[in-house]
Amino acid sequence: MRITFTCNGRLTEADGVWEGESLLYVLRERVGLPGSKNACEQGECGSCTVYLDGDPVCSCLVAAGQVQGREVRTVEGLADGDELDPVQQAFVEAGAVQCGFCTPGLLVQTHDLLERQAQPSDAEIREALSGNLCRCTGYEKIMDAVRLAAARRAESAERVN
Amino acid sequence: MRAFEYAAARTPADAFARTTPRTAYLAGGTTLVDLMKLGVVEPDAVIDINGLGLRGIRLDRDGLRVGALERMSDVAEHPVVAAEFPVVAQALQASASPQIRNMASIGGNLLQRTRCGYFRDVATACNKRQPGSGCPAQTGANRGHAVFGTSASCVATHASDLAVALVALDARVELAGPAGRREVPLADFYRLPGDSPQVENDLRPGELVTAVAVPRLAFARRSTYLKVRDRQSYEFALVSVAAALDVRNGTVRDVRLAVGGVGTRPWRLPLAEQALRGKRLTEATARQAVEAGTADARPLAFNAFKPALLRRTAVRTLLALGG
Numbered sequence: 001m002r003i004t005f006t007c008n009g010r011l012t013e014a015d016g017v018w019e020g021e022s023l024l025y026v027l028r029e030r031v032g033l034p035g036s037k038n039a040c041e042q043g044e045c046g047s048c049t050v051y052l053d054g055d056p057v058c059s060c061l062v063a064a065g066q067v068q069g070r071e072v073r074t075v076e077g078l079a080d081g082d083e084l085d086p087v088q089q090a091f092v093e094a095g096a097v098q099c100g101f102c103t104p105g106l107l108v109q110t111h112d113l114l115e116r117q118a119q120p121s122d123a124e125i126r127e128a129l130s131g132n133l134c135r136c137t138g139y140e141k142i143m144d145a146v147r148l149a150a151a152r153r154a155e156s157a158e159r160v161n
Numbered sequence: 162m163r164a165f166e167y168a169a170a171r172t173p174a175d176a177f178a179r180t181t182p183r184t185a186y187l188a189g190g191t192t193l194v195d196l197m198k199l200g201v202v203e204p205d206a207v208i209d210i211n212g213l214g215l216r217g218i219r220l221d222r223d224g225l226r227v228g229a230l231e232r233m234s235d236v237a238e239h240p241v242v243a244a245e246f247p248v249v250a251q252a253l254q255a256s257a258s259p260q261i262r263n264m265a266s267i268g269g270n271l272l273q274r275t276r277c278g279y280f281r282d283v284a285t286a287c288n289k290r291q292p293g294s295g296c297p298a299q300t301g302a303n304r305g306h307a308v309f310g311t312s313a314s315c316v317a318t319h320a321s322d323l324a325v326a327l328v329a330l331d332a333r334v335e336l337a338g339p340a341g342r343r344e345v346p347l348a349d350f351y352r353l354p355g356d357s358p359q360v361e362n363d364l365r366p367g368e369l370v371t372a373v374a375v376p377r378l379a380f381a382r383r384s385t386y387l388k389v390r391d392r393q394s395y396e397f398a399l400v401s402v403a404a405a406l407d408v409r410n411g412t413v414r415d416v417r418l419a420v421g422g423v424g425t426r427p428w429r430l431p432l433a434e435q436a437l438r439g440k441r442l443t444e445a446t447a448r449q450a451v452e453a454g455t456a457d458a459r460p461l462a463f464n465a466f467k468p469a470l471l472r473r474t475a476v477r478t479l480l481a482l483g484g
């Protein structure tokens with residue numbers, strides 16, 4: 001089947017898609033966006049998190065046909081050209097990345113958290129990221145990165161005002 | 162995954178017309194796609210029902226009505242749900258992860274399949290997946306399994322948190338099928354496993370869940386959902402308690418109590434409710450009532466901790482609501 005959807009702002013068409021392919025597979029193998037990772041493929045780890053119509057979902061559990069006519073934003077769509085999103089920059093600076101497999105999902109999920117809740121408490125961060133599993137970092141540096149990203153966003157918001 | 166056809170239904174009639182014994186409806190897909198990948202469910206065709214409307218979260222004189230295709234996250238965050246039926250909002254917030262709640266629907270949640278490890282593993286026997294093949298959970302890894310409503314054929318829990326909250330509130334499911342519309346109390350909608358655990362509910366061929374209706378209950382404003390699990394978030398329940406309490410001057414006028422993680426279907430505790438009505442709410446009366454209401458628990462080799470954990474959790478929930 002053929003599916004047409006908007007991906008990172010661009011109209012995207014994938015042809016010859018097999019019904020059993022997931023959105024994750026389509027992104028990685030057909031659209032050439034390997035940022036979203038395939039780890040558990042069962043909705044359990046969050047490595048495959050992308051925005052679908054503005055809300056983060058596990059793309060490994062989205063059937064290709066469900067994406068027809070909808071809007072997807074992946075980790076590749078967070079940066080503005082060469083300029084990293086403040087969330088990405090904070091993950092780099094806080095040392096929140098080890099093997100990096102969980103990182104793309106965490107970036108999208110954190111991006112969404114800070115859009116909806118600019119100054120989250122630690123408890124809110126933990127709850128928001130509960131569906132993103134990391135086997136390397138022990139999460140402390142990830143917490144640091146989210147706090148740093150929130151602070152940076154608050155600073156730049158002040159500068160604008 | 163086996164090959165299958167994919168079609169988006171345009172109207173309910175269109176969905177019914179496409180139905181055969183080998184088709185499956187697709188809402189959010191977080192259960193269906195998962196089980197198809199595992200080879201547990203192998204439909205010839207998948208009928209996407211997301212174009213059918215079936216939306217809306219409305220409160221009126223009769224109560225709350227939620228369309229089957231509303232997403233878990235939208236219902237959990239809805240201010241009217243949180244204010245009038247906190248037990249429902251809390252049960253949803255305590256379910257799965259934010260990403261899954263963003264995708265999963267209310268109807269799909271109520272129809273999700275058990276998390277029994279044997280059911281999900283096609284290399285093992287399982288009466289629910291393959292009728293007559295046996296139930297390795299009877300004597301195998303059954304720590305997460307049920308203590309109420311079990312049979313020699315199946316001891317799997319019903320995994321939905323939302324269903325426990327809704328059963329406590331006497332919710333009804335609205336159904337539409339080729340033969341028309343009907344409405345069933347959610348508690349009766351679910352079947353006990355008996356000797357046919359593959360039949361989990363009262364859904365007829367082609368029938369759609371269109372909505373869930375929760376009757377008005379003023380004291381549901383004082384309700385809550387407490388879920389005990391192996392980690393603080395993002396895990397299925399070991400035990401959970403949904404409770405609503407009408408208490409005046411320390412005396413229980415009315416109460417609703419249902420429990421999860423322990424039953425082959427969402428489990429209401431009518432005897433505990435009855436024992437509490439008219440009593441002063443104290444730790445002793447709460448414990449007596451909960452013990453009376455759970456005396457028929459039948460633990461398995463690895464879940465003997467569940468009845469005691471459940472009783473403590475239920476007492477704590479009642480006292481928290483009453484205080």
Ligand SMILES: Cc1cc2nc3c(=O)[nH]c(=O)nc-3n(C[C@H](O)[C@H](O)[C@H](O)COP(=O)(O)OP(=O)(O)OC[C@H]3O[C@@H](n4cnc5c(N)ncnc54)[C@H](O)[C@@H]3O)c2cc1C
Nearest residue numbers: 043188189190191192193257266268269270272321322370
């Ligand atoms: C990692 C993980 C963790 C989870 N943790 C929890 C948890 O803690 N608590 C909890 O309650 N749940 C949990 N879930 C289950 C999750 O809530 C369900 O997968 C979800 O609610 C299913 O909804 P859906 O819309 O995606 O259903 P789908 O996958 O689309 O459908 C599920 C089933 O219902 C049928 N169906 C769907 N809608 C209708 C309808 N309107 N009429 C008729 N048939 C229909 C489908 O044919 C299918 O058989 C978890 C799931 C995952 C993957």
Ligand code: SF4
Nearest residue numbers: 277279287296315316
């Ligand atoms: S408990 Fe039920 S679902 Fe689990 S193996 Fe036995 S029959 Fe299958």
Ligand code: FES
Nearest residue numbers: 041043045046060
């Ligand atoms: S790969 Fe999708 S949740 Fe793990």
Ligand code: FES
Nearest residue numbers: 099102134135136
């Ligand atoms: S950095 Fe390796 S899984 Fe998180």
